[in-house]
Amino acid sequence: MPKYPHSYIPRLMGLFSAGKVDRREFLRTSTLLGLSATAAYAFAGQIAGEKLIPDAEAADLPKGGTFRLGMHCQEIKNPHTADFTEKTNITRQVVEYLTWTGPDNVTRPYLLEKWEASEDLKTWTLHVRKGVKWHDGRAFTADDVIWNLKRVSDPANGSSVLGLFTGYLVKKTDTGEKDAKGMPKMKAALWSDNAIEKVDDYTVRLNCFTPQLAVPEHLYHYPMQILDPKENGVFTVGSNGTGPFELVAYTVGKSATLKARKDYWGTGPYLDTIEVTEIGDSAGTVIAALASKQIDGVHQADQNTINAVKAFPHVEVYKVASALTGVVRGKMTEKPFNDKRVRQAMRLAMDREKVIAAGIAGNGILGEDTHVAPVQPEYAKMAPQTRDLVKAKALLAEAGYPNGFDCEIVTRPEPAWELNSVQAMAEQLKEIGVRVAIKSLPSTQYWEGWDKVPFGFTGWAHRPLAIMTLSLAYKTGGSWNESSYSNADFDAILTQAEGTYDVEKRRLLMAKIEAIMQDDGPILQPFWANSSTVMSKRVKGFKMHPSYYLHLQEIGIEKA
């Protein structure tokens, strides 16, 4: 019997052969536990009779040429604190990640050669890829990995990776002091000096205090880019990296130029040059720039843009199902949202199909108020939420609001689907007497208070695993717990799920979690949107990533 990186893998293979877990789930879990993507796909192919991923595809890509991308050119000084995908889509071409979650939601080793998890999922051994060289010629080693992991774990550096690490690598402790509002001041730090351990020059061990299944996914969180320690976290033109391109020019708010490296360790790049041009916020500019062939593509396009450009003969539309969504949530500390019946009533008031039509122009599927998406491997199918105005009104009356109530929801005008969805939902809530005034704030002001306002709508990006979102957003004290939700049962089951690699057991746990979300949970979540974009037909080899990440070493461009 071959030796597998984790003892659960043989059983998983058995479950897959017996048809008890589906293909995606098999690929997901086996690769998470350290089986290489190639081996996992090969096994899946054997069983299901499918072909291996065609490796030959890459060989057919055209070589050379310039890819012209229309995208925001925001400041990119600190990749570890990046807060927009656009920022990392520039730096992503120069610096890389330890792992890589592909468009198929399967996570593979990237700057790692492989990883192994202990039986209890508390110890993760990361094997650093040998033969990777920094652009300046220095070999890439475990020290580089450790420096980066420690840097994002230090609250002083303000990285959002800290939120993901909190709960298994990072612990929050009470400093004993109180802040201005009398709340205890918390300090976050690695739970032990040995939490991130150097085994040798090419091996790093993560010693966690609780089991964590999503470590490989966390290592691909967008700010978790591996920077050269010498540059002390600052990224600029000419910055060192292990990636396929070099940033040769950058003007914030205007343009960026990247040139291919000749000595890249991986496959590709096929392009010579990437030219990024800032084309602003207005939806019309994408259409206009594509029409006059000033750009070859954008990283993100909503359905309205797609409708406008799909008639252009030179444009191709790309779509992929994702866990991209928006949630309406009240603060659990505020009336009337602290009453579970009010939240239930609001969920019952939804005509979800109509919200999908009005909000995202039909480009998505029904949501079930659980924040666990069908594309995520842990998803357990729930009964669909159907509209029931009579029951909704009865619940409101029971909660002490027979005539409904007035409230103000905070949202933002960009991207347009957010405001459109809120408007559609506000109309539907009116029918049960919940009179919602819409307060649409400019994005920057919106982000100042998105997690503090009593009632708000929040767009949530795609994440490969549902437990990632759930622990950030709904666990007691979670970094992005915007609704201040706190439910001991939920927390306990979620922690258990985070440490359960057995797919069937985990799905049972997830079914319980989803049931709590539907019954007691803080959110109203009408849909899952598809991630979509448009590219010129000259662009070859492009695969739409549900998180809008661009891996431009994979694409080629045909001559005009």
Place this chain on the structure above:
Amino acid sequence: MARFIGKRLAIMLITLVAASFLVFAVSEFTPGSVARKTLGPYANQEQVDILSQRLRSNDPLLIRYTRWLGIILGLEADPLQDKSLGLGFTDPRGARYFGNLGYSTLYKLPVNDVIWDRLSATGLLAGLSFALIVPLSLVVGVASGVRIGSKLDRGLSATSIVLTSIPEFASGVFLTAFFVVLLGWLPGTSPLSTTGGWSVASQMVLPVAVLVLYDFGYVARMIRASVAEVVRRPYVRTATLKGLSRRKVIMRHVLRNAMIAPFTVLLLQVNFLLSGVVVTELVFAYPGFGRMLLEASLFGDISVIEAATLVTLTIAILCQLIGDLGYMVLNPRIRIS
């Protein structure tokens, strides 16, 4: 004359101080501190508080305003550039120099590295538009003003009213649909780079067209009204009766007198073209001053907003000064009084 100009410049200085103070005071009411904007949304409160303290952001408004003035005048170093803060904010000109407009929290660059490029881009757009608006509105205004009620007048008036009433975003979309999507003659956006395969000149056509179409009709209407009034004056009749050619009457007697009122209107267009072009800049993704000001305002980037205020005010006041001087040249009565 020198005294007049000196007095005007002194008033300009006072206006600048007053206006910059107002902007400073009003921005107090926008959410988010300088420290929070500098560190970003994911920095923890602890860090933000420490930075606020070191930047002395909790001092009274007047003290902070004086400090800001001190930084501009080069009397004080910009605290954001303090190396011990570890923000990596550096200005090649140094932390303390005359004309230091501070550090942008949005662009994470010295304001002096951001605004001048943007201003010159908008200057190009505004200059080209102005160079077309003036002759076009003069021709149309005079042609319709000298014969009020004629077919030509009605036609020109109707056209200019219609064009002025179409907002820039609408004409931008119409023109794009026609010249970009349908005919493919022009580029749809104007990022002022040539990587898209279109010359910068071709990228100027549509934005300039939108501004000219929007603006010239209004100015032409002003000139028309003024000309219409002047042609009824006795001295114009006298000039005609003494046998001057129509061309000479218009050029020598009508035009100069009719230009006095529209002259101010024309100069006001300079202000409009510098800060009012934001819609056109958005529609065409033009990297200009208006769009920068909009982004900075939405973000609450106080350094950029203050700098932009100073720049636009200076230009506005200088235009007014030129207007007053031009008035004197055109109208001797003002010179005497």
